[in-house]
Amino acid sequence: MLKKLIVQKYGGTSVGNIEKIINVAKRIISYKNKGHDVVVVVSALGDTTDDLISLASKITRTPSERELDMLISTGEQVSVALLAMAVHKLGSEAISFTGAQVGIITDSSHTKARIIDVNARRIRQELGKGKIVIVAGFQGVNIDQEITTLGRGGSDMTAVALAKVLEAEVCEIYTDVDGVYTADPRIVKDAKKLDRISYEEMLELASLGAQVLQARSVEVASKFSVPLHVRSSFSKRRGTFITKEVSAMEEVLVSGVTLNKDEAKVTVCDVPDRPGAAARIFGTIAKGDINIDMIIQNISRTGYTDVSFTVMANDLTKTLRLMKDVVKNIGAKGVIFDKDIAKVSVVGIGMRSHSGIAAKMFKSLASKNINIEMISTSEIKISCIVRKGKGEKAMKVLHQTFGLGRK
């Protein structure tokens, strides 16, 4: 008999203490008892990962990334063992696995590895024996059996990869909020839960700072059409489905507004306007495994130009170090940075067929006296960099302007 397979991922807050672990075990078993095959992906308990990182920082401020992975991957191993014990205690069968044991093979980029292959033979075997399979999220091994981790939010990636390989009916992402909202409800009181959005929109929302889902995992889910369901581990209510675009969605002009205060702006000053200068800058950054978000280069009228870009704030030190040499090589004047920025964005598939969204956005910000410092756009989103102190105000006014509130 073919059973409908579900992959469920529980984040750190869902397994924050023993009581919560037992609740998760109950939920898993209830799905198993409904006739599903269940594969569970778990993150580290509560703040374990941060605690381990802070332990390392007492020894060195620049730990080897290989050793850091060795250290922090223990967090998820603890979770899976405890969750398996809880399932046993409640009378069902379960077995836990590390990433290495179920063959989650990654490249060798420690602390931000990418999954290159999943050998799910062992999982299928255990499902075949009627067991609930519990897999440590966030981790894998490279081909030399070196332990790697997948970067912040990496457990989402584990869940999506397993859902794809196992051809799961749905990949449920359990978290401490009950879905994806039109804006962060902690800031915008009027924010509304979305019943359904497209991968593309979620991708923009995720990478723009809606902290519900890791962006990369949405990308992969989209690529392989893995249906995602973001929902709360503390209630049984339906959350937000993330699926392929459906025609009904297009009526909505803007789906959400996001705010990201974790970026920093870097400007390389007085870059000689010669072919190859930009390639030098961004080539170096790519080699350093740093993700760039926005890039702005003005037209040069003097033979020199400023090149500005934004990176995640925690990549700033590394970026500045890399830029030091580049500045010398290309004959630029220097590098300056600015951490006091926020990025506010509006996202919606509807933008594709409607113009005027950008104008409406800029006008709305101007009406509140919020200055725009950088702009970037994609087919379905517009982002503006503003002063950090104005970020929340910007988010609120845009949420209102585009009529996203509950009422």
Next chain:
Amino acid sequence: MLKKLIVQKYGGTSVGNIEKIINVAKRIISYKNKGHDVVVVVSALGDTTDDLISLASKITRTPSERELDMLISTGEQVSVALLAMAVHKLGSEAISFTGAQVGIITDSSHTKARIIDVNARRIRQELGKGKIVIVAGFQGVNIDQEITTLGRGGSDMTAVALAKVLEAEVCEIYTDVDGVYTADPRIVKDAKKLDRISYEEMLELASLGAQVLQARSVEVASKFSVPLHVRSSFSKRRGTFITKEVSAMEEVLVSGVTLNKDEAKVTVCDVPDRPGAAARIFGTIAKGDINIDMIIQNISRTGYTDVSFTVMANDLTKTLRLMKDVVKNIGAKGVIFDKDIAKVSVVGIGMRSHSGIAAKMFKSLASKNINIEMISTSEIKISCIVRKGKGEKAMKVLHQTFGLGRK
């Protein structure tokens, strides 16, 4: 150039906090700088293992042993990563490994697995690159890549196994005491540090409750003639060497006195005196992977006899459960147990060639009004079971009787 290879094992108290980890790193590097190849085996930090077990016990009192191994093996993984970071910080090269990564292959007896093979290829590779190799103690994998642990004191076993395979010059066991004593110095104030003892004596001392070294690892060290050096991680003083018997040792009649309060006595009552009854009892216990220490069966004059034996106190519940069926099968009357016992023993190679030690021991105990409840002997030790409350008194009087004190 062939370098002299040293294996060093650091116990949990030696790496109890960040400061101690850095001190261990300094010590390791000092050996490396003297020209040695250094392989380090580390236990979990301080009380980590007990903390993890207590976490599990909040979920279930009878965790699956497989999942328990999954859980507690994380302790050593944390240690090796932190120690490698500390070595890096101090400017030397090091790399950490889990048991699985360096091919410590065990059988499948979870929580008390035995090493069946060590594939040290990876370690040799890294030593060849000039690195200090740091290996997680206490853990391995079976042939299906299931994580196993080696039982209490298992890091000693890891160290001895690696020392054997790598043909180390010496296996240094670092701990919080500065060697092996004639008796537990916390109880017998006058106890003396031994400069050198034989494997056989250490084996008796270790299995009798001198908690410095795991008995099984001494056995293996003896089998393969791996020289052991038990010493303090907090000083540079010479500790106790454990080697093959040398003639000078024979002059010493008794090397030490030990006390073990962690055993319980089990008595199967009114066992029909038929062939196969004892085999039934002890066969069942062996299958349950429980170690028996002393066994006493009186001569039967009624057709029925009592069979008594001692087991580790933490195996008592399991033992009693197993005995329930056996009692029915062999037609015995029932099972009783007694946890209020202590075992006091004297150990020494000299006993082989001298009679009268036992008589002297019994007389000495009688002089202090200490009743002997069970006796067992080997070539080089005599053990007596006494009431738990009399254990320390017995140890002290025997230490004195055999002239083991410093003066």
